[in-house]
Amino acid sequence: MITVIYSDSQLSILKLIHLYIQYVLRLTMALSTQPYKGARDYYPEDKRLQKYLFKVMRETVERFGYEEYDAPILEPTELFASKTSDEIVNEQTYTFEDRGGRSVTIRTEMTPTVSRMVAAKRQELPYPLRWYSIPNMWRYERPQRGRLREFWQLNVDLFGIKGIEADFEIIQVSDAIMKAFKAKRDMYTIKINSRKLINTFIKDILGLDEVQSTTLIRLIDKMHKMDFVQFSGQVDSIFNPSQREKNEPEMLFEYLKATNLDDLPESIKDHESAKELDTLLQMLGTAGIQNSEFDPTLMRGFDYYTDIVFEVFDNHPDNNRSMFGGGRYEGLIGMFGVEPVPIVGFGMGDVTLSNFLELHELMPEITVETDIFVVFIGDVYQRALGVASELRQMGLNVAIGGPDQKTEKQIKTAVKKQLKYALFIGEKELTSEQYVIKDLTTSNEETHGLERIVSIVKDYRKG
């Protein structure tokens, strides 16, 4: 055992060294206050907006009889690997091993999960099944406008209806959500296409093989990103010489230029998918959704959708892009060894929706959850707490200043919290049971009993 005895001056030097080390640590090791790349912090004012968005979504889809479900954010990696392409699983997911050596993946979409849930109770669920969810998802990719790593997505799915009525309902729900957000007809366009129709045309009528079709679909999906000369050049290179001799590329261009079903080439015009599209567009028109139109170039990815697809486009010149969409797809239900179910659905992301609402100035001012802030004056804090409790029992959301805060400070706090009302409680008020309620936005003050105060606040809350 060695005991070291320091002199006073040595101790003060040690203290200085200690302080210096702390200082250096603070400089070099200070934690970043930034949220993780591509993810957002929700401060109360942000969370309020999100609550508004979700509330409108929930109220709208529930009016159509959809029920909310939820599920874990983690799934076994196989669930995604089986369905999605290798590139997505390997490069765009958060995948890791749990402590038991199992590979798990944070969900990047809801389809595998909802398919698993429906398959598990395939026989006992009531059809038509109307389900929705607002899950958060993670994709490992570079953030850019309208795309982050973590986002929330309303998923709405209708299971068990084979006919076009299901597609109609899903598009109608999409439109109802836009309306519920106060969007006007001219702000967005609903573009509709049939994957079955284009597949019939390029495979059965033009006679393209599987590889040609896939390449072509992929190219059509991108055609609005290039000029027509470039596009037609690339289309030509997909067709083989004998197909080119039969003028097939020109037939394709005729097809793609159609702005309504009557413009389609004669060879495909009477196909049942064309008739279905026609019925669908008529149903939408009858339902007052006139801003829906046929767009033969709409593809939405490659393999996923099997029949009707639709996309809601923002008409604003600064944001002329697809906001969200959906269509009919097989899902993964068959993979779980049960009989498949017809599914039509869509997914609506919160980021693109927020962009839309901001750009069209549709984002409302959201009021704070707290109704009223109690400002106590003098040595009455305990008794003011009693009044606050009474108000809470009467249905108000009530906050109170810190026990040591001066009156001025309490008011500043209430104003900074953007509250509408402050309630002043001092000796005078406690004695008379008449309290001063102040409207912080107008500086107007009135003196009332608690009953009257509660009704004033509740009236404001409703408005």
Place this chain on the structure above:
RNA sequence: GCGAGUUUAGCUCAGUUGGUUAGAGCGUCGGGUUGUGGUUCCGAAGGUCGUGGGUUCAAUCCCCAUAACUCGCCCCA
């Protein structure tokens, strides 16, 4: 994975053709009012000019690298 732009006070941004103590507005804190804020007046705190290296007598400024952010591309379930 590729490319462009940005990074100076808590926030929004000036600025220095390389030269002593780097500025503004807003915000924050304290005071002029012991039962009342948002308007006014006075005062204060707050910056290794993103990080590391190089050139130079001297770098916040020039060069290189790197990170973060923003916007595109790729991809998009």
